[in-house]
Amino acid sequence: MPERRPGRLLALALGLGLLAASAAAGEPDAARRAELRHRLLQDCGSCHGLTLKGGLGPPLLAESLAGKDRDGLVVTVLEGRPGTPMPPWKVELTEAEAAWLVDRLIRGELP
Amino acid sequence: MRRRTVLAAGLAAPLAPSRPAAAACPEPRGTADLVLIVERARGSVLVAESTGRTLLGRVEGLGDLSHASAVFSRDARFAFLFGRDGGLSKVDLLERRLVARVVQAGNAIGGAISEDGRIVAVANYEPGGVRLFSSEDLGPLGEVAAIGADGGRSKVVGLVDTPGGGFACTLYDAGEIWLLDPREPQRPEVRRFPGIGRLPYDANLTPDGRFYLAGLFGEDGIVLLDLWRLEEGPRRILDGYGRGEEPLPVYKMPHLQGWGQAGGHLLLPAVGRHEVLVVDRRDWREVGRIATLGQPVFVVVRPDGREAWVSFAHPDNGRIQVLDLDRLEVVATLAPGRAILHLEFTPRGDQLWLSARDDDRVPVLDPRRRAILAELPAEKPSGIFSTARAGRIGS
Numbered sequence: 001m002p003e004r005r006p007g008r009l010l011a012l013a014l015g016l017g018l019l020a021a022s023a024a025a026g027e028p029d030a031a032r033r034a035e036l037r038h039r040l041l042q043d044c045g046s047c048h049g050l051t052l053k054g055g056l057g058p059p060l061l062a063e064s065l066a067g068k069d070r071d072g073l074v075v076t077v078l079e080g081r082p083g084t085p086m087p088p089w090k091v092e093l094t095e096a097e098a099a100w101l102v103d104r105l106i107r108g109e110l111p
Numbered sequence: 112m113r114r115r116t117v118l119a120a121g122l123a124a125p126l127a128p129s130r131p132a133a134a135a136c137p138e139p140r141g142t143a144d145l146v147l148i149v150e151r152a153r154g155s156v157l158v159a160e161s162t163g164r165t166l167l168g169r170v171e172g173l174g175d176l177s178h179a180s181a182v183f184s185r186d187a188r189f190a191f192l193f194g195r196d197g198g199l200s201k202v203d204l205l206e207r208r209l210v211a212r213v214v215q216a217g218n219a220i221g222g223a224i225s226e227d228g229r230i231v232a233v234a235n236y237e238p239g240g241v242r243l244f245s246s247e248d249l250g251p252l253g254e255v256a257a258i259g260a261d262g263g264r265s266k267v268v269g270l271v272d273t274p275g276g277g278f279a280c281t282l283y284d285a286g287e288i289w290l291l292d293p294r295e296p297q298r299p300e301v302r303r304f305p306g307i308g309r310l311p312y313d314a315n316l317t318p319d320g321r322f323y324l325a326g327l328f329g330e331d332g333i334v335l336l337d338l339w340r341l342e343e344g345p346r347r348i349l350d351g352y353g354r355g356e357e358p359l360p361v362y363k364m365p366h367l368q369g370w371g372q373a374g375g376h377l378l379l380p381a382v383g384r385h386e387v388l389v390v391d392r393r394d395w396r397e398v399g400r401i402a403t404l405g406q407p408v409f410v411v412v413r414p415d416g417r418e419a420w421v422s423f424a425h426p427d428n429g430r431i432q433v434l435d436l437d438r439l440e441v442v443a444t445l446a447p448g449r450a451i452l453h454l455e456f457t458p459r460g461d462q463l464w465l466s467a468r469d470d471d472r473v474p475v476l477d478p479r480r481r482a483i484l485a486e487l488p489a490e491k492p493s494g495i496f497s498t499a500r501a502g503r504i505g506s
Binding site: 041084 | 152178195196220236266268283310361362450468
C-alpha cells in the first residue's frame with residue numbers, strides 16, 4: 001500500500017511535461033491530475049476502498065476491471081449506474097478526465 | 112501529593128530500564144476523557160485527551176483504515192479497530208501500543224463488542240458474513256456466513272451489540288436483518304428476517320437498545336425491528352418519504368451511526384435529499400423535515416439533546432450545520448475545515464471534535480460558543496471515537 005507523495009508525483013509530472021504536451025488533447029494537466037488522484041482515493045475510495053480493493057462498491061483493481069468495456073466504464077463514471085449507489089460524476093469531471101482515470105485504472109496505474 | 116510524586120519517581124528510577132511503560136506513564140490515569148482519532152491513509156490512530164486537549168501518542172501498523180471504526184473494552188482501556196482490509200486490531204490506549212492484530216477477512220466494514228465485553232464481532236464484505244473473536248487475544252471463536260434467502264452471499268452492514276449478549280446485523284445484497292445469539296460462539300444461533308427491502312446500506316440501534324433500524328438505499332423508507340416484540344417482525348416506517356421525487360445522486364452514503372435521539376424525536380439523514388427527517392419515537396410518524404445545505408451524512412445529537420450537528424456529503428463537506436431540536440430548525444452554519452468526515456462529542460457535550468481530512472487537522476469546538484478551542488495535527492483524519500462509547504448499548 002505504498003502511498004506516493006504528491007510532491008514526487010508533481011516532480012514526475014513536470015519532468016514528463018514535454019512528452020505530455022504532445023499527448024491527446026484534453027488530457028488533464030499536472031495540477032488537475034494531482035487533484036484527480038486525490039478524488040479517486042478519497043471520494044471514490046469511500047465506496048471502492050482507499051486501496052481500490054472494493055467496499056460497498058466493487059473493486060477497481062486492474063484484475064477486476066479486466067475484460068470490461070472501457071467506454072462503458074467511462075459512461076458509468078460520468079452517468080452513474082441507476083439502481084445502485086454509483087452516482088454520476090459528470091458534474092465534477094469532463095469526459096476526457098473520466099477517460100483518463102478509467103485508462104489508468106485498467107492499466108493498474110494509480111494516476 | 113507532590114512529595115509522593117517525588118518519592119514514586121525516586122523509586123521508579125532504578126526500575127526504569129526494565130519497565131519502559133512505567134516511564135511513559137508515571138502517574139496512573141483514567142480513560143474517560145480519551146479520544147481515538149483514525150488516520151485513514153497512514154494506517155495509524157492517535158490517542159488524545161479532551162481535558163487538556165492534547166495528543167498523547169500514535170499507534171501505527173494498523174493497515175488500511177479507510178472507513179475504519181472502533182469499539183472499546185468495557186473498562187475503556189482498549190480499543191478494537193475494524194479496518195477496511197479485514198484487519199482487526201486491539202490497541203492499548205494507556206500504553207499506546209498494538210496488543211494484538213488479525214487480518215480476518217479480505218474486506219470488512221465495522222464491528223461491535225458484546226455487552227459482557229468478551230466477544231468482538233466483525234461485519235465482513237468479503238467474504239460476506241460475521242466473525243466472532245475473543246476480546247482477550249483476538250483468537251477466533253466462530254463465524255456465520257451471510258447467505259440470504261436468495262442463496263447468494265451478502266455483504267454485512269450495521270452490526271451492533273444488542274441487550275442480552277447478542278448482535279444484530281443487516282445483509283446489504285439480500286435485504287435481510289439477522290439476530291445472532293453467540294452463547295455458543297462456535298455455532299451462533301441465527302434468527303433471520305428476510306425481505307426487508309432493497310439495499311439496506313446501514314443500520315443502528317436506538318440508544319435504549321430496543322429498536323433496530325435499517326436505512327434502505329434502493330427504496331424510500333426505513334425498516335424497524337422492535338427487539339421487544341420480535342413476533343411482529345420488521346415493518347416499514349417513513350415509507351415513500353421522497354414522495355416520488357427523483358432523488359439526487361448520492362456522493363457519500365449517509366451513516367446511521369451516531370444518529371440522533373432527542374426527547375421523543377429521532378433524527379435521520381434522508382438519502383439523496385438535502386433534508387434531515389424528524390420522526391416521533393412513539394408512533395414512528397414523520398414530525399417534520401429540516402432543510403439543510405447539502406446531503407446529510409452524520410446527524411449527531413449533543414449529549415444534552417438540545418442540538419444536532421450535521422455533516423454533509425461531497426461537495427458540501429466543508430461546512431456543518433447546527434439544528435435546534437426544540438424549534439426544529441437550522442440555527443448556525445459553520446465552515447470549520449476542508450472535508451469534514453466525522454463529528455464526536457465529549458461525554459457531556461462541552462466539546463465537539465471534528466476531522467478535517469483535507470486540512471490534516473482535528474478542530475475541537477466549544478459547541479455552545481461555536482468557537483474553536485484547539486486544533487490538533489492529524490494525517491488525513493477520519494473517524495473519531497470517544498471512550499464514552501464503552502458504556503453505550505449498540506455502539
